[in-house]
Amino acid sequence: MRHFRFLMVSLVLLAAVTGLVWVGFAPKADAEYADIIINKHADKEGMQPVMFPHWFHRIRFKCKACHEDIFIMKRGANDINMSTIMKGNHCGKCHNGRIAWAPLQCGLCHSVGGNPDGLLTTGTQAPPK
Numbered sequence: 001m002r003h004f005r006f007l008m009v010s011l012v013l014l015a016a017v018t019g020l021v022w023v024g025f026a027p028k029a030d031a032e033y034a035d036i037i038i039n040k041h042a043d044k045e046g047m048q049p050v051m052f053p054h055w056f057h058r059i060r061f062k063c064k065a066c067h068e069d070i071f072i073m074k075r076g077a078n079d080i081n082m083s084t085i086m087k088g089n090h091c092g093k094c095h096n097g098r099i100a101w102a103p104l105q106c107g108l109c110h111s112v113g114g115n116p117d118g119l120l121t122t123g124t125q126a127p128p129k
């Protein structure tokens with residue numbers, strides 16, 4: 001029993017310490033991995049802007065899967081639109097119904113200002129650089 005209690009206390013302390021360390025590094029991680037709003041055209045064309053969940057993708061793929069063959073590593077540097085996606089470029093390299101779902105449910109990507117499909121995005125935008 002004593003051993004058990006010691007273990008529990010250690011775990012709680014460990015969680016507290018790693019929590020602090022994580023908070024300490026969070027701002028930098030946010031700048032690189034937080035959701036990125038892509039909105040060069042969408043708003044102008046009456047579509048909700050796109051919330052790209054960077055972290056969600058980053059934990060599933062190596063950076064090299066996207067950078068820099070598919071996307072230049074700079075916010076706003078890629079001219080993405082529905083025709084490139086439908087032709088299998090940009091998001092369409094994977095969102096083609098094979099590697100990931102096809103771009104048919106518009107609200108899955110065009111979700112800024114409301115996420116009708118209740119996805120796991122954090123809804124926080126990376127701070128401007």
Ligand code: HEC
Pocket residue numbers: 038039040041042043045047049050080081082083085091092095102103104105106107108109110
């Ligand atoms: C896989 C994610 C994804 C899905 C699903 C998706 N889009 Fe997009 N769409 C984008 C991205 C990224 C852009 C570029 C946004 C920008 O820069 O403004 C875009 C841009 C657009 C634009 C503006 C540029 C253009 O191509 O005319 C329209 C309109 C648009 N989408 C409509 C739709 C409609 C309608 C659907 C559903 C049939 C849809 N999208 C589904 C990701 C997606």
Ligand code: HEC
Pocket residue numbers: 031032036038052054057058061062063064065066067071072073074075076077078079126129
């Ligand atoms: C599924 C594709 C994908 C993966 C995997 C990915 N990224 Fe990205 N990344 C993007 C897209 C899309 C953008 C936004 C490009 C744009 O706005 O035109 C971006 C933007 C960036 C930016 C610029 C952010 C800014 O604010 O300008 C950095 C830095 C970055 N990625 C780093 C990484 C790193 C490091 C990894 C691996 C740990 C990674 N990315 C993995 C798709 C990806």
Ligand code: HEC
Pocket residue numbers: 050051052053056057060061065066070080090091092093094095099100101108109119120121
């Ligand atoms: C390297 C492959 C790849 C690329 C490129 C890619 N995605 Fe994805 N994406 C995935 C996979 C795999 C999933 C998970 C699919 C599933 O759960 O069935 C996913 C899921 C998503 C989700 C749902 C996240 C959630 O919380 O469930 C969104 C939104 C999304 N992608 C948007 C985009 C947009 C916008 C782009 C282009 C800017 C893009 N993706 C480019 C592979 C990719």
